[in-house]
Amino acid sequence: MKDDSTKSKLLKAAISVFGNHGYSGGSVRQIAELANTNIGAIKYHYSSKEQLWKSVVDYLFTKLSEAILKDSGLWPSMSPRDRVVNSTKNYIFFCANYPELNRIILSETIQNGDRLHWLAENHMRFFIERSTAWMAIAQENGVYPREISVLNLVFIAMSASQNLFLMAPFVEHAFGIDVFKNDQIEKHVDAVVKLLLNEAECL
Amino acid sequence: MKDDSTKSKLLKAAISVFGNHGYSGGSVRQIAELANTNIGAIKYHYSSKEQLWKSVVDYLFTKLSEAILKDSGLWPSMSPRDRVVNSTKNYIFFCANYPELNRIILSETIQNGDRLHWLAENHMRFFIERSTAWMAIAQENGVYPREISVLNLVFIAMSASQNLFLMAPFVEHAFGIDVFKNDQIEKHVDAVVKLLLNEAECL
DNA sequence: TCTAATTTGATACGAATGTATTAATTATAT
């Protein structure tokens, strides 16, 4: 889907529009205009607004999976802590490169309708359960404090990674900082790792 | 505004509707119906949808301020760490009791329009700057690791507190857990404090 | 080249939206 076909241009436009305005806030006319095409093309290629939205979510979750598993071939040769550091770093870079996914998820979580159920059943549940399993193992290996409930741990770690990029428009407006610049992302990785993960010598 | 006047019923209904559907997702008809009154009452008491929304935000930020400063009279007699623990706990309980505020803020951050600018200038900037100042002091006192940028620290700590309640609909749906129950809130306070704040003996 | 399938573009339609207007009702004060 890297070509410049109308279908792919529509998908990219839809990522931007749904990511910046949510489902109900974004209109098919807006998407068609951004893709330099016509409203009829959406009906032809994706049949409806909802189907287009689902295609966007499928695409972004594929990218998420790729990002998280990027270095998984090296994991067996890493320490438990380095494994977590690596996946955390890759996850944070994904959050910075594709902030639209977390915005879409949050929009739907807030609305709490049928689309959230679809999201939960088709993508989020699997993602969270895998994260929970990994987190539990890391916890057993002393990477995270052992007394904390895994579920709370997962949501704390995930939100700590995401939030700065979700709030990017505000950070830009209030502090003039572009959190998407590479050094800012690295800085955030350091902050999350230093704050959430036990130091090696504390084990 | 604790009475059951039409104006106050409208405000309460608007908190719920804007909190659960965002600004563009919520309609004035929906609000009027929830308040058991008529759409004309909104125009009369609040003149427009946008003014009603601003009243909702003003109200919720007042509640936030009250919640955070609840025990501030005791702070002088507390250790720096206990001060942070106290304000963190009160903030987390606020996030659980008024999840609508963070949902509204996130909705607007995602949309990144005029309402976000209003939010930033009238409420958020002040709130974040105060948090940053407090956080810096706590950091100097060894409550947080000293190497981390204060801005990252603030956003990590805030999101760690908020996110579980923002994601409540998903947590309920996927795990059957009601994060708004008192023991779940306490559990989250423990998790955040244990994970983010240095132990006393680590100073 | 000619035909058939694919893709694109333009317009129409009912539903829902925020706002404005005006009438009906209730409350207040003299």
Place this chain on the structure above:
DNA sequence: ATATAATTAATACATTCGTATCAAATTAGA
């Protein structure tokens, strides 16, 4: 009691929305 103000209710209007329809244009295959 009565007049004046305050509040509530009902309706109308222009706009925007997602969807559907259908003609025009383009492409692909024989």
